[in-house]
Amino acid sequence: xxxxxxxxxxxxxxxxxxxxxxxxxxxxxxxxxxxxxxxxxxxxxxxxxxxxxxxxxxxxxxxxxxxxxxxxxxxxxxxxxxxxxxxxxxxxxxxxxxxxxxxxxxxxxxxxxxxxxxxxxxxxxxxxxxxxxxxxxxxxxxxxxxxxxxxxxxxxxxxxxxxxxxxxxxxxxxxxxxxxxxxxxxxxxxxxxxxxxxxxxxxxxxxxxxxxxxxxxxxxxxxxxxxxxxxxxxxxxxxxxxxxxxxxxxxxx
Amino acid sequence: xxxxxxxxxxxxxxxxxxxxxxxxxxxxxxxxxxxxxxxxxxxxxxxxxxxxxxxxxxxxxxxxxxxxxxxxxxxxxxxxxxxxxxxxxxxxxxxxxxxxxxxxxxxxxxxxxxxxxxxxxxxxxxxxxxxxxxxxxxxxxxxxxxxxxxxxxxxxxxxxxxxxxxxxxxxxxxxxxxxxxxxxxxxxxxxxxxxxxxxxxxxxxxxxxxxxxxxxxxxxxxxxxxxxxxxxxxxxxxxxxxxxxxxxxxxxx
Numbered sequence: 001x002x003x004x005x006x007x008x009x010x011x012x013x014x015x016x017x018x019x020x021x022x023x024x025x026x027x028x029x030x031x032x033x034x035x036x037x038x039x040x041x042x043x044x045x046x047x048x049x050x051x052x053x054x055x056x057x058x059x060x061x062x063x064x065x066x067x068x069x070x071x072x073x074x075x076x077x078x079x080x081x082x083x084x085x086x087x088x089x090x091x092x093x094x095x096x097x098x099x100x101x102x103x104x105x106x107x108x109x110x111x112x113x114x115x116x117x118x119x120x121x122x123x124x125x126x127x128x129x130x131x132x133x134x135x136x137x138x139x140x141x142x143x144x145x146x147x148x149x150x151x152x153x154x155x156x157x158x159x160x161x162x163x164x165x166x167x168x169x170x171x172x173x174x175x176x177x178x179x180x181x182x183x184x185x186x187x188x189x190x191x192x193x194x195x196x197x198x199x200x201x202x203x204x205x206x207x208x209x210x211x212x213x214x215x216x217x218x219x220x221x222x223x224x225x226x227x228x229x230x231x232x233x234x235x236x237x238x239x240x241x242x243x244x245x246x247x248x249x250x251x252x253x
Numbered sequence: 254x255x256x257x258x259x260x261x262x263x264x265x266x267x268x269x270x271x272x273x274x275x276x277x278x279x280x281x282x283x284x285x286x287x288x289x290x291x292x293x294x295x296x297x298x299x300x301x302x303x304x305x306x307x308x309x310x311x312x313x314x315x316x317x318x319x320x321x322x323x324x325x326x327x328x329x330x331x332x333x334x335x336x337x338x339x340x341x342x343x344x345x346x347x348x349x350x351x352x353x354x355x356x357x358x359x360x361x362x363x364x365x366x367x368x369x370x371x372x373x374x375x376x377x378x379x380x381x382x383x384x385x386x387x388x389x390x391x392x393x394x395x396x397x398x399x400x401x402x403x404x405x406x407x408x409x410x411x412x413x414x415x416x417x418x419x420x421x422x423x424x425x426x427x428x429x430x431x432x433x434x435x436x437x438x439x440x441x442x443x444x445x446x447x448x449x450x451x452x453x454x455x456x457x458x459x460x461x462x463x464x465x466x467x468x469x470x471x472x473x474x475x476x477x478x479x480x481x482x483x484x485x486x487x488x489x490x491x492x493x494x495x496x497x498x499x500x501x502x503x504x505x506x
Contacts, residue, residue, distance in 0.1 A: 050400045069350035097322035104357035147303045
């Protein structure tokens with residue numbers, strides 16, 4: 001029975017799992033659970049994952065959810081996966097767990113992504129939450145730069161080859177793609193090693209990386225158009241205000 | 254060289270690691286990093302954990318942080334640890350990872366504990382955050398009851414013996430000890446299986462469980478006294494208000 005991966009490519013942990021399968025030639029069937037259509041809340045999906053979150057997998061009779069747990073399981077249960085993804089060595093493995101656990105409460109944290117990206121996606125801006133989100137994001141990028149990318153290799157933990165931690169964290173950072181190019185540059189450019197690491201991780205997983213992120217690249221264009229329309233509206237409004245002012249100046253004052 | 258555990262017994266993940274070492278007869282030296290005294294922010298501690306958080310361990314030349322990563326490492330690196338704590342079986346291990354990862358973004362989540370316990374500890378109450386915290390807590394307990402405690406055994410994943418997931422989650426829930434007994438009962442009593450599980454996990458790790466939680470039991474008494482003083486103040490204030498009203502009634506009206 002083929003492995004089934006239940007996910008939504010708009011969700012970063014889903015992309016990490018799908019990407020990992022493709023890169024490692026793990027045969028799988030992708031089952032799309034459209035989160036916008038609230039398919040993850042259906043009773044049918046609750047049979048797969050009672051927590052009603054994507055991604056989840058079914059391997060024969062074995063069901064599993066939580067993307068880090070899935071990545072580790074796939075590394076161990078499928079013999080074709082190279083050792084560097086999740087090394088057998090206890091100490092190396094421990095360091096990868098440490099990165100993944102740190103990721104949960106820092107880079108991922110949910111809040112910062114939703115609030116930083118919220119305005120881009122047309123959601124209302126909560127200034128307090130956005131400022132906090134920005135702080136967590138910058139602090140996380142600084143820690144990746146100074147702690148996790150310390151060492152001679154281009155990958156996390158100073159390695160010369162990527163691990164599941166690289167897949168998971170880079171898929172998270174790719175969310176920034178939907179921001180305006182200038183904003184994205186402003187956020188990422190202070191972290192030189194982070195930039196090199198993102199490109200190295202992408203390159204190590206091509207052509208699958210771009211394939212799996214296609215949906216995000218598509219969204220980027222859509223949001224860019226929305227931003228252009230919003231800017232045009234704002235300019236029209238300024239023109240209208242200016243016109244009103246001229247009218248007022250000539251006829252009322 | 255003996256294993257060193259850097260922690261503060263007031264922090265639940267520190268207690269989980271210390272407890273695990275004691276239960277499994279792992280020889281270690283406990284180095285207290287007093288978080289209230291901000292010792293975790295010192296340059297000296299940053300040499301151990303650049304993220305400046307407790308717990309962290311040093312095993313020979315190997316340094317590690319993040320409590321889940323530490324519990325897994327100890328299970329694998331110390332041969333005396335029984336298999337049930339972190340089974341060698343890939344599927345069983347995967348399920349334990351799944352519980353631990355879920356824990357990060359749900360039961361632990363930080364926010365709910367700080368805000369639920371905030372008022373107890375004399376911190377200002379933010380009603381919005383407290384309501385959200387309560388919701389996350391209740392939802393997490395309901396999921397533990399209906400998902401993780403499904404099965405015939407008393408422990409998580411329906412097991413008959415505890416795993417590192419039981420240690421980690423019960424240490425988190427023990428934070429509720431510092432609440433008023435009535436509040437604690439109100440929160441926990443709807444979840445019958447959770448109650449049985451907490452007691453079974455405690456019993457499986459005695460006498461070490463009570464030893465390591467001694468600091469929390471001490472805090473419980475301290476906060477109970479603070480609450481009694483606050484109640485007394487509130488009664489005095491009501492009496493004073495009542496007296497003023499009588500005075501006004503007699504002499505002014």
